[in-house]
Amino acid sequence: MPPTVPTIDFRDFWHIAPAVVLAAWGLVVLIADLVLARRMSVDARRRSIGLLSLVGVGLALLAAIGLLAIGVRPADFSKLLGPSLEAYFSQPSSTIFLGTLAANFPTDVFNVLFVILLGLVVWVSTSYTFTDNWGEYFALLIWATVGMMLLAASEELVTLFLALETMTICLYLLTAMEKSRRRSTEAGLKYFVYGSVSSALFLYGLSLVYGLTGTTQFDGIRQVLVASGPTDVGLAGNLAGATALLLMLVGFGFKVAAVPFHQWAPDVYEGAPAPVTAWIATGSKIASFVALLKVFLHAVQPWSHPSNELLGPGWLAVVAVISAVTMTYGNFAALAQKNFKRMLAYSSIAHAGYMLVGVAAVSVSTSGPASAGSVLYYLVVYAFANIGAFAVAAWLVRDRNGDQIDDLNGLGRQAPVLALCLVVLMLSLIGIPPFAGFFGKLYIFMEALNQGSSGYRLTLMGLVALGLFNSVISAFYYVRVLKAMYLREPSGQRLGPPRSSIAFPVLISAVVVTVFGLTPTPLVDLMKAAAVPMLTAAQPASETAPPPEMAPAPVAAPVPVAAPAAAAAAPSPRPGLSG
Template sequence: MNVYLLDYRDFWCVAPALALAFWGFVVVAADLARFHRLDAAARRLALGRLTLTGVGIALGFASILLGIDSLAQSDSPRLEWIFGPSLGTYFARTDGLIFVGTLARGLPTDVLNVLFLVLLGMVVWMSTAYAFTDDLGEYFALLLWATVGMMLLAASEELATLFIALETMTICLYLMAGFEKTRRRSPEAGLKYFVYGSVSSALFLYGLSFVYGLTGTTYFDAVGRVLMSGPSPAGLAGNLVGGAALLLMLVGFGFKIAAVPFHSWAPDVYEGAPAPVAAWIATGSKIASFVALLKVFLHALGGWSHPSKEVMGPGWLGVVIVMAAATMTYGNFAALAQKNFKRMLAYSSIAHAGYLLVGVAAASVSAEGPSAAGAVLYYLVVYAFANVGAFAVAAWLARDRGDDTIGDLDGLSRRSPILALCIVVLMLSLIGVPPFGGFFGKLYIFMEALRQGPSGSRIVLTWLVALGLFNSVVSAFYYVRVLKAIYLREPKGKPLQPAEAALAWPIALSAVVVTALGVAPGPLVDVMKSIAQPMLTAARLETPAAAAADVRPRPVAWAPPSRTE
């Protein structure tokens, strides 16, 4: 029996996650020991600043790792000179696996960690703007620990590790969704989120067990090699266990990304949860979940995409195409009837999940899968910044009005013209209007869907793109209602108070980012395509022992038991 030894140097590669995990305890301890004596506003501000300090420390670690891995790609001998023979040789490795192959390291992980931390900093900053809970130490700690789960989820290369990271993230989000105890809909949102999430997690785990039973391994690379070398060219034809595994895993991921028909939790949770929590559910958890979905379905389960070479044949491609069509259509049409701003954003989030699933489908039939996957990652970045800014607007409404209806924005352009312009930019980006980042996000995904794959899949994906374009037009109607309220309606009742810096700056920064990504999308698109390549290709474990003996855990091909007469 082979024994796999941990390399202590692997802990350097998860330093950002370790820093956040430790800092969560620091925040709780500081709140109990010192800050609980302060008044509510001073306590909230002090804990927010302390949390931002931890985020800054983790961002520093992530930036250092990003620089090291970038240097490893171009000038690895210099690393040995900087860090010494042992650590320098370790950092010069580009195989991309740590902790016995359970987690990935390298540029993809570094870039995603930096993205998570920047967005987390904006959410923490936003959380200091208004009082929605007295349990501030626990709230900020849960924010940090949820981010740890997101980082590990995006870095997972093995199914058991993926499930543990997924539950770490979602359990923290369940708790935070119910933190606004003074409003009945917040505990209700937390309870609904927990019930739906628990059921989906159980089904997802059941699907993972089927995959392990069929392949004898839980490593993405090993699962993919077993499925690609299977003896049956028809793939899932007649394979009830394989089909059940795919459907159960799609249920789990469908819940996390709020795809139809697993979306019913999203409107109530987005409306009931505090605005910063809803922002983190809509952005951070969606980025981590889509990255995990790409790795599992394109890397591990790529052999089950369309094994019969028919798009709508046995395999997960046809199911994803149907889910994409239903998700973007339902999300957009349901959003038309919404008057609550956060509820409208919830249905908008469902619709955007449908657009992203188009990219997943395109990547599965593409001869250049990383190119289409890179388009999905670019879209996720643009969508995340636009939504953080939009939920900062919702936090502004909740702070001053105690509500978050679209009508509360009436006449905003007369009182805050600059912030009104920023909100217009965010809404236009979410619609997909040039020259903002949302336009290029949809453009790249739809182009990948149109130009990739054999002629049979191209016909199906062309119709899917046509439906996506139609839905983009539909989305303009409910986003324009926000612009109409800001510019064409007279203010009613008590006007909104000026937005303090903790709300104004996230709105303005998000508007600047989506504008910059629209004016110059090329650099970020290139980065996302470059990190998608190693993310979706097989990597081999190269610890010192494994390098000598080649002892990476090997898959065991499944075969039905022999029958004796």
């Protein structure tokens, strides 16, 4: 009999309803700008198209919250869904579109988060005029968010790469959107050149993983690596596997701005319009880190520390070194910065280093996938702190046509409430209690200290000590912002009153980092609940195991060859995250 061709269940589109709404709304924004708003002034177009974009964000938020509620308790919506959809949504967590995307609790949570952050960025974007092409600008913001949603939901390598490129291509264009400023165009060009090279290397690494395992599914890759033992061999003698991991680290390192793949970040953060910089620093980083967690802590986790030693044939030691260098370089480089956005760029690099400490700790954790909740918590609170900080940067550009730290001089007297909010955000980024940034670092560092194996305990303790030292260093450049606001006289043109498009995002960000600092447990529990299905999502073995004609070689071999029949058989149940 001829093989059965798998078909797509069109009910799967319900699970990506927020992304579908945003993708369609981007077209609505473009058409409205071209047809209805061309005769308006630039400022009127900015406000009207921005308001229209916020309507689309609201619709997407309703869809995302609705999916989250239905996914948690589908029986409560039986009358609304009908028997067919109720049965469909009552299925256990699984994948959709032939295993390419996840349809589970963490996907719904991240969709809500992305849409909320997008709403804040769109709101900040209406605060001042930096382009004439408002339809294209807001459409690209919306489509970049679609890429982020699909990237966070990806369950196989090809979908991950396509979503990643959808996101980054939109960001390339957004970075160069401020055509009146030379450094914006320069930043867009640098971002594009660095991004193109890293994407090419990343794609080559993904192709090597497929060649070694015969599948692009994350769960299928993990099962093949586990079944290909012995577990203490790992990458020893496997040049192709080691090359694949290094190339994937190049790709992810570029996206999260980890050293030595960070060169683009300072120029892009400084040159891009402030709202675009905010979206690169928050939404892009969240989506990229979620994808990194899925690939390294799920798909290729068996290659993390196969010999139970830090310097064994795995990727744990490489990530530990990158983490140490990233947080140290980022903090020391930030000390010399006088530009507010450039300082935040190096701060972002340093925070990527802290998060990589969490990745290293979770890869050896004995408490299972839930331990990744500490990294996700850090990502959320870091994102809100940065949204507020870049909203202040947008205010500086609007009123003083500059974004230097000295432009903040006297802000504490001119706008005491906004200055107090910025103090809260800076203290959270330092990691001062009782703000959420403190608990973000605390949970990551405690996760590292709780690993008791003698093979890597000392190294993780060293990373924690280095992280604490770097947190002290970071206080020096964050406090410069506070000093400028409260201890210096106003200089230059006086800042105008903050519009709601600036004041409310800053206020909301300050409230979020304060509330989740005073009561961190609900968000921590939510992120832990999201981390478990995110890192253990699996299909039946019959769907993920590679077919016999494409069965991979034992992963210890540098060149794939025909594997024995046992390798093509369904593997034994997957072990815990600790491998």
